[in-house]
Amino acid sequence: MQEQDNAIYCVENFVPANAPLRIAVVTETWPPEVNGVALTLSRLIQELSQRQHTIQLLRPRQDRHETESHREGWSELLLKGMPIPRYPQLKLGFPSKKSLVQAWSLQRPDLVHIATEGPLGWSALQAARVLRLPVTSDFRTNFQSYSKHYGVGWLQKPIVAYLRKFHNRTLCTMVPTQAMHDQLKILGFHNLQVVARGVDTKLFTPDKRSSSLRDQWHADDQTLVILSVGRLAAEKNLDLTVKTYQAMKQNNRPVKLVFCGDGPYRAKLQAECPDAIFMGMATQAQLAVAYASADLFMFPSLTETFGNVTLEALASGTPVLAFDCAAAKEVIDDGHNGWLVPGEDAQRFVLRALAITQKASTLHEVQLNAAASIRKWEWSSIATEVENMFRRVLTGALAER
Template sequence: MRYAIVTETYPPEVNGVALTVQGLERGLRARGHEVSLVRPRQDGEEAANDDRELRVRGLGLPRYPGLKFGLPATSALRSRWSDNPPDAIYVATEGPLGWSALRAARRLGVPAATGFHTRFDEYMRNYGFPFLQGTALRWMRRFHNSAQATLVPTQELAEFLRSHRFDNVVRLARAVDPSRFDARKRDAALRAAWGAGEDTLVAIYVGRIAPEKNLELAVRAFREIQKNRADARFVWVGDGPARAKLAEENPDFVFCGVQRGEELARHFASGDLFLFPSHSETFGNVTLEAMASGVPAVAFDYGAAREHLRDGVHGAAVADDEGFIAAAVRIAGDDALRRAMSAAGREAMQLLHPEQVASDFDALLAHLARTRRQHASAAPA
């Protein structure tokens, strides 16, 4: 089969959407399919237009250095797909490039699936524009309903979208590679660089350092932890528009910047407690990565936490801010409990298989392609 994947974000950018899309692309290639990737050019990259990849023009995303969105490219995509169209396309993002891909696919009769990765309606509230939440949700519904399927990572999100008149919503599970994220990658030298000994409690956050992540709650929780463990350290892995202010207000925090590949795995495994205070994730891959790394997680009871984190066994899945703080303090103060949670989390992640996710994704795209061919053959001449 020939598939095309269109995305506004892709590595070397580091975020959950980029890494998820890369995993899906690699999964399809490993299954023997031809995959054409369409994405914006990154700074310093040359243009590319071959069977494997088309890089289009893009612009920087305001307030997010290093991230791009693709400019409209309907004509370029129609030209690329006209002579030898893909059997199906996957559009991962709702930006101008994503809209262009859906328009081109519709005009060429190519079936499309979209991915619902980001709660832009929640972002409106976090950035001070709550009155635009309804507008953002309607805009996303129009985008996703122009495709033949909308892929979501959890049943909870699927039910939410269906209740808001999103059509053809399909759950595609997520997985984490336990050979990549592994507790054995814990590094004493790295911890020492953070000012932490073997018995020092290290809280860790991994992700975008941005207002929509509700980071003040993580700070409050850590300050409560310090009342009982004065030598505790808080390590931040990632970057974003809130980093400078957070560092200025908390000079004792350790900021490690963006980490990739083996370095990211080493940083994860070298922590003791993962604090993930976000309310706006569609899933939260980092929760699974923490569990696979043997680091108990404290997160809100939705997305990845609701799907995979058993409260009191792998960490804590909480309902409100006070519950988040209480769970963080309780787990931080009980070394034996953390060791038990670490082992249980690692064991649970061994049951997830990225290969199965690729197989399910392949089956869904193949179904769209078969359905479109059947409709075409049944149509009157």
Template sequence: MNNAEEIMVESFAAQPGSLRIALVTETFPPEVNGVAMTLGRLVEGLLQRGHCVQIVRPRQPGVDSSSAREGLSEVLSAGVAIPSYGNFRFGMPSKNRLLKLWQHLRPDVVHVATEGPLGWSAVTAARKLQLPVTSSFHTNFDNYSGHYGLGLLKSPIDAYLRKMHNRTMATLVPTPALVQALQARGYRNVSVLSRGVEIAQFSPSRRSSALRASWGVGESDPVVLHVGRLAKEKNLGVVLQAFAAIQSRVPNAKLVLVGDGPLRKSLQDSCPQAIFAGLRTGEDLASHYASGDMFVFPSMTETYGNVVPEALASGLVVLSYAHAAAATLVQPGVNGVLVPLGEEAQFVQAAAALASDAATLQALRQNAAASVAHLGWAGVVDGFVGTLRTVVQCHGGHFSSLPAVQFVPPKPSSA
């Protein structure tokens, strides 16, 4: 253990009544993706509540260690870039290092947020040290494999993921539907921990006439928005098909794509009239959301899709397949439109019909923000802490099953 690590370990000391949590992840802010954002919100909430968090992650290219703050320490490992996936990196196996680290000062619980070699090492080390360990299922890597020429590896990847998660005391997932899907595939001890949305950041009040003018649209012209990585697994060909159908009915409509990725150039070549806004963060991202009218999301690989509640909170109508977050949050005829999974023609038709019906579009937009007002992060963090405490209490001299622990934020009363 080097001097830097000794300092980090010595700072990993919780106050009475709080938890020492080792969070192992291959992605974390300032990286821009749904998993990193979710973990950033959870860590911030944990620190605000007086818990102590040790983040174990790969070094991020061009990013120094996070600024020192009370209750937070970092242990950085080597990482290997994933081809065609930006700066995302798999952490290298680190079992011996983690054994030494956690023998020096044991965490109360280890939470493994990603399933790469670093995550597997963390589960192995935690079990060897008889530490309570939980995990999150954030990304359908087995489904992603087909989009990157690795279709033959789908079954081995699924077997690897199932084995890793079943070695933990609880696997946390964002929706009840995903609980059922994973249980059908042989996963054990799966529990729901919903995700939140930053209501103070994403709001219809962020709508900007100046931004819309820069896109070349008037106040009554519909803006069709997509936010996310420009990559194969996001099914962006359907976005372009949908927009072509929309333009045939509403020539003044505009398509705005927020995000970046390996498909950007080919998408620009296919749809040069679209606005490619690139990566946006913070208030700038919130303004881009709120300045749209209709959010189209045809991805079929999400475990959740944080962009769906962000779009709703920003006052956009959501058109999506009935899948992941959309299946839970979109209420047809109230705040959006759902299409059966994989029905591309129906998706395209629904997009054209919705964009060309200005009255319906406006009515649904009026309901969008209120429909997710109950999804603040505070409740999600409290649910996460409650799950970890239950795991710690249930943990004995061996790894036992965890009683079902679920946290789904309550929906607002209709009264």
């Protein structure tokens, strides 16, 4: 059993099948912070709340004026945190074991779900052990892959060791793809369960296509608009996006490159590609219009655990060009709703982009399939998977006891 022996197996009160659950959710990021973890986790919790489960959210206070929210079926506990180096708008929770033990002694959850692996998440593991609470977790960020992009590649092995130690102390770790499941299993992670991320198909839809936004981009009907959405950071492989765009320009077809998002890499990208359009940070509503108004979503990242932007683009009717990994590997049927580039070959990525954009009809045929191809990834289906996983964990914890 190795580290698995230390997992928390006891539950004080058996929860009957289909009964509402009391779920404590621990996270170090939450809206209005804009990142994949915050946005997808908040949507999942919203779906679970609508099913009458009682949610207690535990997270760092985002600013000193923020107050805790309380309503029927929902409560918050805001804890101390500090800005993350190089990401000052995000917080890292301080160790808070004592506060969590006190909170859960007064308001005992059926299950603790930990979404992030920082000091607050580790404190939650320790507090749950003291109170004999079952714990599940999420593997949401590929920290071990990010390290090499920030000059600390030597930290990769210690990071993997910490993450393995962390997640193997929980009864189940949700991972977003089968490929990630297989990779972590080889690295010694136990109790893995594949649960994909979801997408809001009412928000992200081809109906949001906007001629007025395309006019702002100076893009007419003959112009190919390439869209990139996400944090402008080194680990996103955005230099390849610029390289591909520049190769397309040399083919003499009208083309525009639009970046939606912000981050530390923006200045470098603007210097390399001054004619690109930089929208900066956007709301979800603005994103939905941008996705639907583009013609091709380009996603060359190789460090994603999932990449929800892939689902959002497809739901918006915009085909995706990506490497054969993460969400793209799971949801793209090559040549049907997008295109996959095997391996990590940058030149092959550029050549595939040139081939698929040579004729407007090629893009148009695939655009017709994009939105319909991801219906099974709607949030209601994902929430059902998570709910069933929670119940299995509780049943197994009772059996072990």
